[in-house]
Amino acid sequence: MDAGTTIRLESSHDVLLFDAATGALVSFRSKAVPDQEFIIAGSPQPVFVVQYLDEKRRFRQCQSDEAAEVEVGIVASSEDGGTTTLTAQFRQLAELDLDVTVTVRAAANDRYSYWSLSLRNGGDLGQGSPVADRITDVQFPFIVSPYSLDGEPGTEALLYPFGPGVLLESPKPQDLQPDCPQTWQMRPENGDCCHYPGLTMAQFLAYYNDRAGIFVSCRDTDGMIKLIMPVHREPGIRLGISHVGDWPQRGERRLEYDVVIGSFTGDWYAAADLYREWSLQQKWAAIPLSKRDDVPAWLLDSPPHVILRIQGELDLGPAQPNEAFLPYDKTLPLLDALAERIDAPLVPVIMSWERPGPWVYPDCFPPAGGEASLREFTQLARERGWRIGTFCNGTRWVVGHLWSGYDGTDYFAEQGGDRSVCQTHTGELWREEWDATWRPSYPACLGAPQTRELAQNFIRTVTDLGLDSIQFLDQNVGCCTFPC
Structure with missing residues (x-):
């Protein structure tokens, strides 16, 4: 995409490009390795997915590209180290009384970009049925990376904090669950403790090779329920986060925490250290x-x-x-x-x-x-x-x-x-x-x-x-x- 069709944000470590019409992330590059792309090109992805129950208690989904109206803008400020904020508004998703606003902030003096989402539910997801006005989860942000990065072939590795921790070296599609609606649904066949906090014991994912990596983490200090896992989303790896529960049947909610995205160099130790650095500042770990x-x-x-x-x-x-x-x-x-x-x-x-x-x-x-x-x-x-x-x-x-x-x-x-x-x-x-x-x-x-x-x-x-x-x-x- 050329400069006229994209919006550019920069942190101290990274350059991010967004589709100016849809708000979707289309490029993420580390300044340490500017020729290595972490986002699959030519494969349009949504900004978010909303999952809910209809009047018959069936799971349904709608996503950002089903909005009747999308407005994407950018505001630059000289304060806070020169913060630039992208705001994307999505109105009337899938002909429902449902609006979503996404913001992404980045500053020249901060290594991370900060992602947030707010949702307004008018309460008609099931055409007036109170059973149906239940949003079960919102999947955000959407990051889909190629299986082969621009480094030494076979050095790609995927880290996610399930159980004692899982490190997949040179991951393949068959190593992951498919990115289908059922994967993100709370149902008995998916188990009752795979979420965070639970068997998923930390709030981050990392994907890297011998040159650089991408790190995604929730800055939630209160242990709110999430599904955090990598999945196969054709044709690549999605670093998936689903924010589960607590969405209003009628009203508004803004995520109480940011999702941060940043690059790093090194192996899984370096990625884990990024999460550890933040964790040690929180109430549960500040005192040894x-x-x-x-x-x-x-x-x-x-x-x-x-x-x-x-x-x-x-x-x-x-x-x-x-x-x-x-x-x-x-x-x-x-x-x-x-x-x-x-x-x-x-x-x-x-x-x-x-x-x-x-x-x-x-x-x-x-x-x-x-x-x-x-x-x-x-x-x-x-x-x-x-x-x-x-x-x-x-x-x-x-x-x-x-x-x-x-x-x-x-x-x-x-x-x-x-x-x-x-x-x-x-x-x-x-x-x-x-x-x-x-x-x-x-x-x-x-x-x-x-x-x-x-x-x-x-x-x-x-x-x-x-x-x-x-x-x-x-x-x-x-x-x-x-x-x-």
């Missing part, structure tokens, strides 16, 4: 763990933790009580010998103690072996200067255990469990899939009063039994809240 005053001294001392599995040996296996550990004080000679040998206090961690079978919740009391036995054990352990911990099932409502024979369907009905557990986009109860072959369950919604009440009562009971360290949200992987 060793200097926080809300962490017990005994925990900072990091005493040895010893797992005592009260029932069974494996999650997916027989769940009979372990006679070597019951009654609970039967373990003390073994633990005393270990503490003497290593000359240190211990933290016995009681797990798989739930009466109907390992990981059953909330119908889990009294514990296997009885309350009196467990309370006596915790008292004797504390007399030795030890602490006692446990793992728990978080907010997953378990309705059966196929190895122990537990059937909790009647308990679920009697307790009104349907008021607590999550629902799918169709209004059905969200039945978990990954544990269905041994411990069928439903994820429970943390926004439901009953879920919180059950959790509070559980913690009170466990602490009354004498336990000190309770990893309650173990099965809310990454301490995530479940989709509902």
Whole structure:
């Protein structure tokens, strides 16, 4: 594109070009490597995609190029290091009473460009049906890079923070999920904890080769729900971010945080350092763990933790009580010998103690072996200067255990469990899939009063039994809240 059809923004590190008619990003180049392009040429992309439910609870999408009117402008300011701001307004998306405004800011004294989006929903997404006026997510910004960058062939690498972290070297389409609507939908077959915060444990993506890389990150300090993942979008790699939930059924919302984009040189360490530099300035990391005053001294001392599995040996296996550990004080000679040998206090961690079978919740009391036995054990352990911990099932409502024979369907009905557990986009109860072959369950919604009440009562009971360290949200992987 020539200068007459594009709008140019510059940061201290990068040059960005936008289509003057559509507002779409058409070029991103690092000043360190100005001949290397990170955006696929000749492949028009939207500025954003909005996903919502129609009057029949079906997922639908509309995107920026379906707006009845698009207005793109630019304003330059001599303040703040010479900031230039692009503003793109999209009115009446797909003939709906839905408007979106996008802004992108860049300054000569800042390495990043800053991207923001605001949305106004007039509330007619389903032609007046209140069920349909639900925006499920907004995907923004759109960055699609080629599989082959202008460097040494095969040096391309893709970093995304899923689980312990994933590094794909020389990524191929088959390494990624396809960029289709289902990929960005919260539904049981996609799992209930792959989002951020959850199994996705940080808010950035990076793609690079031996010459330079592109870094995309959300500057969200409050842990708002997102899907952050690279996907295959023909003919390249999309560095995808979806901002999930909290969109108004009627009204306006501006994203409470910016998305930043910038280039870097180096490998995945350099990209991770960019995110780390920002993270260490935030409330959750500004004070090192060793200097926080809300962490017990005994925990900072990091005493040895010893797992005592009260029932069974494996999650997916027989769940009979372990006679070597019951009654609970039967373990003390073994633990005393270990503490003497290593000359240190211990933290016995009681797990798989739930009466109907390992990981059953909330119908889990009294514990296997009885309350009196467990309370006596915790008292004797504390007399030795030890602490006692446990793992728990978080907010997953378990309705059966196929190895122990537990059937909790009647308990679920009697307790009104349907008021607590999550629902799918169709209004059905969200039945978990990954544990269905041994411990069928439903994820429970943390926004439901009953879920919180059950959790509070559980913690009170466990602490009354004498336990000190309770990893309650173990099965809310990454301490995530479940989709509902």
